[in-house]
Amino acid sequence: MGFIDVNGVSFSLPDGRPLLADLAFRVTEGRTTALIGANGAGKSTLLRIIRGELRPDEGSVQVDGGLGVMDQFVGTGQTAPGAAHTVAGLLVSVAPKRVRDAALELEASENVLIERDDTAAQMRYATALAEYAEAGGYEQEVVWDHCTTAALGLPFERAKWRDLSTLSGGEQKRLALEALLRGPERVLLLDEPDNSLDVPGKRWLEGELRATQKTVLLVSHDRELLARAADRIVTLELGAAGNTAWVHGGSFEGYHRAREERFERLDELRRRWDEQHAALKQLVATLKVKATYNDGMASRYQAAVTRLRKFEEAGPPEERPPAHEVSMRLRGARTGKRAVVCEALELTGLMRPFDLEVWYGDRVAVLGSNGSGKSHFLRG
Ligand SMILES: Nc1ncnc2c1ncn2[C@@H]1O[C@H](COP(=O)(O)OP(=O)(O)OP(=O)(O)O)[C@@H](O)[C@H]1O
Ligand SMILES: [Mg+2]
Known part of the structure; x- marks a missing residue:
């Protein structure tokens, strides 16, 4: 089994602004349900309510089955304090609870042993080792090996001490996803898992979501991913008295027609x-x-x-929620000046030497697969 029931959940922000109003929907067993809505509509907040990190003002949430969670921001620098900093730390943080506890205790007792090598410390270490084995820690390392190989092309032993901040954004996400999809939890909350995945990464995720037996609640802004992977769609609609949820029982294919009909x-x-x-x-x-x-x-x-x-x-009936007008203004005249000049620029191990000239007013897209060095290039 595995499902999520959201029953009449309302939530106000600390400043009193109503954010969510009377949300009710079910994330059904074995299906992928997408949660969509504008930036700031409250999707991540709702996920935090579902995982029990925030308490709703009204209503309740029922989760049947263990919950695996992937935050919107996986890597260091953007996560909460206390979050994982290494590849091993990240994999441990999403491992089954017993393995996770055993791994953390093993690490803690190792650290004590380094400080002082007395009988108590040795006993604690021996107990931690035994519990790690019993909890399935070594079997889990085989799983972690699959994860690092798929995400980074490295075996676990070589990847485990890598600092998360040295992984590319896509590699971090891929690593967390590999671990969750292979993990024991029946229900997954994925907050923008596709964000920063490259095209092959997105295709891989779509395939995994279609194939998995797990119950998934997925936040995404990517229409293609939604079209290919979501069975049902919950939309957070903006409202003055708090945002409400509208449930479309079908896939993204019929979504726009259903939504138009609803508005009419x-x-x-x-x-x-x-x-x-x-x-x-x-x-x-x-x-x-x-x-x-x-x-x-x-x-x-x-x-x-x-x-x-x-x-x-x-009062009047519910109103059509405001439409989001996204308009872009890209302006800027050529001034005939070079803004960036690269000559025989090489990022060792990542890119072969290349020349580049960017002029004022130019708009240049930097494309490439995950880990190919785009962010390194921009930093340089
Ligand atoms: N502790 C807080 N104090 C004040 N405002 C908050 C707090 N937490 C969240 N908010 C606000 O609540 C709103 C909803 O935030 P949330 O992160 O849930 O949005 P979201 O739907 O996930 O958006 P995005 O698509 O950008 O990820 C935002 O306007 C945010 O600034
Ligand atoms: Mg969010």
């Missing part, structure tokens, strides 16, 4: 509400005039006023 329905409901509102106001106005010279009309006038008040109190 909402527009239609709103049109009808406006018409009724106008008619009621008209009735009140007419009866008011009549009531001034006909006492018999006073009670009808009062009844109409009450009806209008109740109608307005009930």
Whole structure:
């Protein structure tokens, strides 16, 4: 088994701003459900609520099956304090709980042993070693070997002390994904796992998501990945009283049509509400005039006023959420000046020497597979 139930979850930010309003949906067993929405809509926050890191103001979350989590920011520098710094640390952090605890205790007892080599320290180390073996630590190292080989092209023994910050963004994500997909947890929360994966990496992830038996809740902004890997789509829609969830029970293929139909329905409901509102106001106005010279009309006038008040109190139906207009302005004139000049630039082991001239106003895309040295080039 493995599923997530989100029951009427509402959440406000520390400054009191309502972020999530009455969310309800189920992430079904063995399926990949996508969670999508604008930047800042609250997707990562909702994942933190689901994993029990934040408490909702109202509602509850039920998770059936062990939970494996991949944060939006995997590498160091962007993660919370206390997060893993090495390849081994990252793999340990997403390992099954018993192995994880045993590995952490093994490391701690090793460190004590280095400090002072007394009987107590030796005992603790021996116990930790035994527990590591019993917890399946050595079997897990075989899994880790697969992970580092796939993500970095290195066996675990050679990769384990690498600082995470020395891996490329895509390598970090690939490593965490390999570990989670091969891990024991039945339910995975993946926050933008495809972000910074190169094209082959994305294709690999799509295939894995389609093949896996696990229950997955996936945050992504990539339409292609959504189209290929998601069975259901939950959209966080922006609303003044907190963002709400709209569930599309099918894949991304029919998503836009379903969404258009939903908007048309909402527009239609709103049109009808406006018409009724106008008619009621008209009735009140007419009866008011009549009531001034006909006492018999006073009670009808009062009844109409009450009806209008109740109608307005009930409020208009849900509105079509605001559309996101994304517009780009790329401007800048050529000034005839060189901004960057590289001559026979070589990044040892990464790129062969090359020349490059970039002029003011130029827009240059740097493309390449994960780990090919794009960020190194920009840093240089
Ligand atoms: N502790 C906090 N204090 C104040 N604001 C917060 C806090 N945590 C989150 N927010 C705000 O809540 C909103 C939702 O953040 P969240 O990270 O959940 O968005 P998201 O949907 O994951 O966005 P993205 O697509 O950019 O990752 C943002 O406006 C964020 O600034
Ligand atoms: Mg996020």
